Amino acid sequence: MDPLNPIDPSQISQTLTSGRAMQVEQLARRGEILKASQEFESYFLSYLMKIMRETVPQGTLTSNRMGEMYFSFYDEELGNRAAQAGGFGLSQYMLASIADQETAAKTPPPPPSLS
Numbered sequence: 001m002d003p004l005n006p007i008d009p010s011q012i013s014q015t016l017t018s019g020r021a022m023q024v025e026q027l028a029r030r031g032e033i034l035k036a037s038q039e040f041e042s043y044f045l046s047y048l049m050k051i052m053r054e055t056v057p058q059g060t061l062t063s064n065r066m067g068e069m070y071f072s073f074y075d076e077e078l079g080n081r082a083a084q085a086g087g088f089g090l091s092q093y094m095l096a097s098i099a100d101q102e103t104a105a106k107t108p109p110p111p112p113s114l115s
Contacts, residue, residue: 033095033098034091034095037090037091037092037094037095038083038084038087038091039083040090040091040094041083041087041088041090041091041094042079042080042082042083042084042087043079044079044090045078045079045082045083045087045088046075046076046078046079046080047079048079049075049078049079050071050072050075053071053075
């Protein structure tokens with residue numbers, strides 16, 4: 001170590017590298033959470049379409065097994081596309097909720113009162 005420069009450059013490099021690695025890890029985790037929340041919203045919307053379709057009287061297309069299978073695929077794809085287009089905000093609500101929980105977990109508890 002240089003006596004004129006008490007800071008070791010290799011330690012700075014290691015600190016920066018580990019900080020970037022943590023940021024990349026957090027971004028990857030956030031991406032996984034985003035994907036999972038979008039998949040959940042997609043499944044939810046598909047299921048919602050299926051349940052709503054059950055309330056409609058059956059016609060000639062849906063009265064057989066092939067019609068049921070067709071609409072099953074149709075509802076699933078409709079849910080997927082709706083979720084990819086932004087859905088109705090369920091995935092964004094889930095992300096905000098998780099972010100709030102992470103922030104609360106990082107915030108230290110208040111000190112105990114003396115009274």
